[in-house]
Amino acid sequence: MRDFILMMIGAALVNNVILARFLGLCSFMGVTTRIDTAAGMGLATTFVITVSSMADWAVQHWLLDAYGLGYLRTVTFILVIASAVQFTELTIKKVSPELFQMLGIYLPLITTNCAVLGVALLLVEGHMSFIAATLFAFASSVGYSLVMVIFAGLRERLALAQVPRLFAGPPLGFIVASLLAMAFMGFSGIATN
Amino acid sequence: MSPDLHTVEGIARVVGVDGAVAWLEPEQTSSCGSCASAASCGAGDTNPAGGIGTVADRIAARRFALANANGLRVGERVVVGVAERALIRAALTAYGLPLATALTAGGLAESAWGSDLATLAAMAGGLLGGLLLARLVAHRLRARGELAPHFLRRARPGETCGGSAT
Numbered sequence: 479m480r481d482f483i484l485m486m487i488g489a490a491l492v493n494n495v496i497l498a499r500f501l502g503l504c505s506f507m508g509v510t511t512r513i514d515t516a517a518g519m520g521l522a523t524t525f526v527i528t529v530s531s532m533a534d535w536a537v538q539h540w541l542l543d544a545y546g547l548g549y550l551r552t553v554t555f556i557l558v559i560a561s562a563v564q565f566t567e568l569t570i571k572k573v574s575p576e577l578f579q580m581l582g583i584y585l586p587l588i589t590t591n592c593a594v595l596g597v598a599l600l601l602v603e604g605h606m607s608f609i610a611a612t613l614f615a616f617a618s619s620v621g622y623s624l625v626m627v628i629f630a631g632l633r634e635r636l637a638l639a640q641v642p643r644l645f646a647g648p649p650l651g652f653i654v655a656s657l658l659a660m661a662f663m664g665f666s667g668i669a670t671n
Numbered sequence: 672m673s674p675d676l677h678t679v680e681g682i683a684r685v686v687g688v689d690g691a692v693a694w695l696e697p698e699q700t701s702s703c704g705s706c707a708s709a710a711s712c713g714a715g716d717t718n719p720a721g722g723i724g725t726v727a728d729r730i731a732a733r734r735f736a737l738a739n740a741n742g743l744r745v746g747e748r749v750v751v752g753v754a755e756r757a758l759i760r761a762a763l764t765a766y767g768l769p770l771a772t773a774l775t776a777g778g779l780a781e782s783a784w785g786s787d788l789a790t791l792a793a794m795a796g797g798l799l800g801g802l803l804l805a806r807l808v809a810h811r812l813r814a815r816g817e818l819a820p821h822f823l824r825r826a827r828p829g830e831t832c833g834g835s836a837t
Binding site for chain 1: 762809
């Protein structure tokens, strides 16, 4: 249990998907203008990363490894992720059309989010058991959501601040992102993974 | 006018009026076409005729009804909004609840049997159970009217999602 907790802290905070591994940067800059949209995107991405990682683990162990098809890993994972997103979209639409109308916009964007594929490939490198792989994927995506919401909060405040025109908008956003990354470096040493 | 921080606003176009009900389709935002992910969400598709996977298809799928108490007419652009809290509650219901049940079921199966296959099966079962639970919660939210967008005002000419009229 202690190992799982340390692994999850490491995945969420120390080796954060966005700030340490530099994955999912497009959504990090693109969907963080408001806290609510960032939280919605974060939750949708958390769901897709966790579900697709479960499927990727099964495909890797019971198909690719079993039949010596490791060289097809990347293309297979992309297919699995795209299928997971479509499955999620169809399921949410069936479960509640109202929820789909409200949240459906996030799902197609996740298909091209490199964090989803990145986490799946990290699982393979880690040679983890199924439960460890799923918890790692979940913790990584929680770390992703956490940074998205924090950054959205900072950008909401920055939008109200008076800054030189040269720095307004994305330039100041990048500076703040780098400061946030440095702040997260403070977690180094808590746990490793 | 500064946007209300507790309401998520969007612009929609009236595509039909049926008695006391107006049917609206959300407008594609101006930034959609230039987004790096435009191709995947269909925004990069310029085919106006529509078809599966095109932006016209996706927007049509998100058509919604609104009580027409303001005399809306076909072709009018209006600003609609949903409460910020409702958006987060909806996301927690749709994504958070199934994940929580899946992880709980997986954790219990792992501690009971310690087998990858059993854990995978339990997680899949937990996920399905969570989706059914999400369906019930969504029904309750809908009954309370929390998921429905509400009319805020008519959009100004040239107004976009950012709120600026050009």
